[in-house]
Amino acid sequence: MNFNGATTDQNGSFIYFVYPFLFETANFQTLKNAISQTQIPARQNQMLWESQTFPKDDLLFHVANYLNPTDNHPPTASLWKLNEAARDILGFRAQWELITPIAKIPFNFGEAGEGNKAVQLALFQIGVGFLTIRTQPDSNNINQWLNFLHYFRFLEGQQGTHIKAQRRIGLNPDTKQPQFEPFFPEIAGGNAQYQAGKNQVHFGQIVTALLKKSALPPTELPEPTSKQWWREVFIPGQMLPFTALFADNLPPDETQLLLYKLQNLFHEKQGNYPAPEDLEPNNPAWLPYASRQWFIFSLEGGSFLAADAPKTDFFRKTLPSHLRDQYFLLFLIALHQRFTLMMLSSKVALNWLSDSDKDTNSQREHVFEQIRNQLLVFTARGYFAQVMQRQHHHRCYRQWHEVFQIQELYQEVNDEVRDMYEYSLMQQTRRLETTIQVIGVAVGTGGIIASSIANYIQQPLSLKPTWKIDTIHPAVLVLLLSVVAGVAAGVVTWLSTGGWHWILKRIQKRDKN
Numbered sequence: 001m002n003f004n005g006a007t008t009d010q011n012g013s014f015i016y017f018v019y020p021f022l023f024e025t026a027n028f029q030t031l032k033n034a035i036s037q038t039q040i041p042a043r044q045n046q047m048l049w050e051s052q053t054f055p056k057d058d059l060l061f062h063v064a065n066y067l068n069p070t071d072n073h074p075p076t077a078s079l080w081k082l083n084e085a086a087r088d089i090l091g092f093r094a095q096w097e098l099i100t101p102i103a104k105i106p107f108n109f110g111e112a113g114e115g116n117k118a119v120q121l122a123l124f125q126i127g128v129g130f131l132t133i134r135t136q137p138d139s140n141n142i143n144q145w146l147n148f149l150h151y152f153r154f155l156e157g158q159q160g161t162h163i164k165a166q167r168r169i170g171l172n173p174d175t176k177q178p179q180f181e182p183f184f185p186e187i188a189g190g191n192a193q194y195q196a197g198k199n200q201v202h203f204g205q206i207v208t209a210l211l212k213k214s215a216l217p218p219t220e221l222p223e224p225t226s227k228q229w230w231r232e233v234f235i236p237g238q239m240l241p242f243t244a245l246f247a248d249n250l251p252p253d254e255t256q257l258l259l260y261k262l263q264n265l266f267h268e269k270q271g272n273y274p275a276p277e278d279l280e281p282n283n284p285a286w287l288p289y290a291s292r293q294w295f296i297f298s299l300e301g302g303s304f305l306a307a308d309a310p311k312t313d314f315f316r317k318t319l320p321s322h323l324r325d326q327y328f329l330l331f332l333i334a335l336h337q338r339f340t341l342m343m344l345s346s347k348v349a350l351n352w353l354s355d356s357d358k359d360t361n362s363q364r365e366h367v368f369e370q371i372r373n374q375l376l377v378f379t380a381r382g383y384f385a386q387v388m389q390r391q392h393h394h395r396c397y398r399q400w401h402e403v404f405q406i407q408e409l410y411q412e413v414n415d416e417v418r419d420m421y422e423y424s425l426m427q428q429t430r431r432l433e434t435t436i437q438v439i440g441v442a443v444g445t446g447g448i449i450a451s452s453i454a455n456y457i458q459q460p461l462s463l464k465p466t467w468k469i470d471t472i473h474p475a476v477l478v479l480l481l482s483v484v485a486g487v488a489a490g491v492v493t494w495l496s497t498g499g500w501h502w503i504l505k506r507i508q509k510r511d512k513n
Contacts, residue, residue, distance in 0.1 A: 003254055007140040009246035012306075012320040015145075016328060017133045017153055017239040019207055020335060021230040022343055025127040025374065031229065032078050032123060035214045040086050041187055048214065049080035049121060055325040058388045066381050075125065076381060082119035090185045090206070092118050094167040099200075100151045101160045102269060106138040107148060121214065122332065126378055128339045129230065130332060131207060133239070142247060142258070143268040149241055150267040153301075155204030156237035162200040187213055204237055233339045241265070241301040242331050244323045246316075250307045252292075259286055262303040263296045287399050290315075295327075295396055297403045302331055326393060333387060334400035340378055341409040347371050348416045365424045368417075375417050383410060 023031065038048040054067040054077070067077050087093060092109040110118035120132040137148045151161045167183040184193045184201055188209035193201045208228075215229045234240065243262070250258065256279040261271050263285050287295040289304070296303040304323055309315040351367045383406075387397055401407060 003142050003247075003258065004249075004251050006142050006247050006250040006254075008142055008145055009248055009309075009316070010136070010140055012246040012309075012316055013136065013145070013244055014134065014320070014324060015136045015149060015152075015241055015243040016324075017135065017241050018301075018332070018335065019131040019133070019155070019239045020232075020234050020339055021129050021131070021211075022127055022233045022339065023123070023129055023230045025125065027229065028123065028125045028127070029075075031215060032075065035078075035080060035121065035123075038214050040083065040089055041213070043085065043089075046085050047083055048086055050083050052079040052081050052120070054079055054122075055329050058326060058390050058393060060384075060387055060389060063384055063387045077122065077124045080121045081117050082121075087118065089187065090119075090210075091165055091167060091183050094165045094183050095180070097164045098148060098152055099162050099164060100147060100267075102267065103144070103147055105144055105148050105151075107135055107152070108138050109133075109135045119210070124336050124340070124382075126336075126340050126374065126382060127343060128233070128336050130335065131211065133203075133207075142245075142250075145243075145245060146261055147267045149243055149262075150265050150270075152203070153239040153241055153265070154237065155202060155207060155239060157200070157202045157204075158237060161202075163203050164201075185209070233342065240335070242303070242328055243301075244304040244306070244320060246306045246309055246320070248308055252307075255292060255305075255307050256281070258307075259283075259294060259296060259305055262305060263298050265298070265300055285403075287395065289392065295399065297399055299403060302400075326388065327396060330387065330393060330397045330400060333384070334397065334404055334406065337378075337382060337406050338404040338409065340382060341406070341413050344371055344375055344378075345409070345413050345416060348413070348420060352420065368420050368424050372417050372421055375413065 035049055036047070036051065040046045040048050054064075056064050056068065059067070065073060069075055069077075082090075087109075096107050096109075098105040098107055118134050120134075121129070122132070123129045135152065137144045139145075151159065154161050165183045166180040168178050169181050170179050171177065172179050182191055184191050185206060188201075188205045193205065211230060212228065245258075245262065247258065257272075257274065260266075260274050260278050263283075264271055285297050287297065289295060290306075290309075292307040293309060294305050296305060304327070306315065306319070309319075347367070348371060351364055351371075386394055388394055
């Protein structure tokens with residue numbers, strides 16, 4: 001499908017690829033300090049990252065304070081962009097190609113190939129982070145944009161993709177033509193990666209190297225985070241795209257098909273025979289914005305399509321700016337909520353053990369207490385029903401909540417945490433009752449024996465010490481007997497209330513060791 005000569009306005013169009021990840025909540029401040037102090041390789045006193053602030057326009061006051069806390073509040077999120085001086089180190093001015101099974105796609109980083117804001121890094125204190133790559137095809141062909149949008153999100157060579165880059169090294173002295181050599185960033189292994197990978201390298205190698213470099217010095221982080229301080233939370237080796245496509249000369253009868261392809265992230269050879277229901281104008285995944293303009297929502301990413309947008313400053317300059325900043329921030333906040341809830345749910349599942357061992361229970365209760373506290377913090381400072389004041393922004397945010405099922409996820413996690421917390425309290429109460437029962441039986445048994453025999457003792461008690469057994473006062477013997485009987489009764493009671501299980505567990509644990 002060629003879309004009959006339609007073209008992409010490269011000045012207004014863009015693609016963000018978001019790589020989401022998780023990290024240990026306790027490491028937030030350490031990571032924040034390390035990232036702020038990381039220097040560009042081979043360049044002294046030049047930082048790899050520059051601190052940024054999240055867009056504030058149209059944000060509600062309490063949300064703005066959450067994202068950009070003042071000096072009176074602890075940091076809850078941090079944002080950086082890649083230092084402009086680091087663009088050459090990463091080769092973002094080189095000539096890049098994405099090699100796919102159906103086409104070779106030249107592409108650029110940053111805004112219109114200038115490299116500005118090519119990479120951004122965001123960390124939320126709750127333990128969720130995002131590395132955002134801004135890149136787009138060096139072409140105004142809509143099919144090239146669809147192909148790039150489909151294939152570039154795969155970081156580890158899935159579906160037969162890899163990247164190539166070359167950098168100009170001068171002029172040929174004979175032909176006076178530019179000379180080029182293969183290039184790969186030194187931070188990710190340099191040109192040796194081409195030979196090691198048989199001339200096939202992946203963008204995931206750059207992502208991994210950049211994140212590892214950003215957490216130096218690693219000695220401040222506990223194992224195993226000193227090796228890789230993050231872990232994946234989305235589909236392994238895959239990013240989520242957020243794109244704005246301003247298409248000119250797009251025939252009206254092909255608009256629905258392009259919407260359908262963007263929604264499903266299809267390349268040019270996919271999705272050319274959709275069902276009629278998939279092209280209905282009232283598709284719930286398409287949110288109208290203006291005439292022939294829609295937001296497109298899916299679990300794998302988001303898009304905005306403007307077909308033949310009016311050539312005014314608002315639609316060609318202001319609106320693209322809003323999409324890059326405010327609307328992308330809405331997408332990021334919703335992703336942060338989605339992956340936070342998924343993280344908490346995963347923690348409950350991983351730490352919910354059927355073992356009733358006392359030490360295990362104690363550890364589990366401690367972990368559940370931490371999960372409960374994290375959920376309470378998220379509820380108070382991260383679970384927003386509204387974040388922006390304008391109607392279009394709010395509708396978009398609510399639609400992301402619908403698509404990501406944030407409310408359902410929150411209710412599910414809230415129920416899980418409440419149930420496991422109630423179960424933990426019940427276990428504590430049961431252990432306390434068992435302890436009281438054992439002590440009660442022991443004391444009661446000893447008391448009964450002592451009181452029953454004491455009535456038959458006629459000899460007065462003397463305080464003069466003696467070391468002969470036959471001269472020990474009968475009252476002392478009765479006391480010793482009541483203690484032994486009490487202990488024996490307590491042991492029997494303890495065994496009958498689960499003590500045997502504890503002993504068997506200890507024997508099994510010893511045998512394993």
